[in-house]
Amino acid sequence: xxxxxxxxxxxxxxxxxxxxxxxxxxxxxxxxxxxxxxxxxxxxxxxxxxxxxxxxxxxxxxxxxxxxxxxxxxxxxxxxxxxxxxxxxxxxxxxxxxxxxxxxxxxxxxxxxxxxxxxxxxxxxxxxxxxxxxxxxxxxxxxxxxxxxxxxxx
Numbered sequence: 001x002x003x004x005x006x007x008x009x010x011x012x013x014x015x016x017x018x019x020x021x022x023x024x025x026x027x028x029x030x031x032x033x034x035x036x037x038x039x040x041x042x043x044x045x046x047x048x049x050x051x052x053x054x055x056x057x058x059x060x061x062x063x064x065x066x067x068x069x070x071x072x073x074x075x076x077x078x079x080x081x082x083x084x085x086x087x088x089x090x091x092x093x094x095x096x097x098x099x100x101x102x103x104x105x106x107x108x109x110x111x112x113x114x115x116x117x118x119x120x121x122x123x124x125x126x127x128x129x130x131x132x133x134x135x136x137x138x139x140x141x142x143x144x145x146x147x148x149x150x151x152x153x154x
């Protein structure tokens with residue numbers, strides 16, 4: 001199980017921080033690079049680590065492609081209608097699936113599902129699991145990529 005409050009310097013902590021930055025940009029309706037720059041320059045907060053910066057910048061750079069993949073995989077949902085946490089979590093995980101092939105699919109899905117369960121609605125874990133499973137099968141040709149141990153397909 002992923003610890004969303006993992007020690008600084010871990011990839012889990014980097015994902016959580018990246019999600020926070022993406023969520024902030026979405027809530028404030030500000031460009032992602034502007035919000036990221038503020039986090040990088042603010043002497044009052046801990047500077048985001050390099051993996052956080054890569055994730056946030058990557059989501060910004062590939063956002064149209066990521067949203068397209070998410071929209072296709074999310075049956076009966078548009079990206080704009082999704083809860084803010086889910087939308088940004090899906091962007092983050094889809095970026096890793098697309099651009100970071102060395103990160104195992106199971107790790108990307110497990111971490112995203114755990115963050116969804118912790119930070120979003122009661123149904124978000126299943127929703128994120130289902131969408132990312134479809135994205136993973138398309139991007140990585142991962143059969144059954146959306147199933148976590150102990151759960152059936154979403």
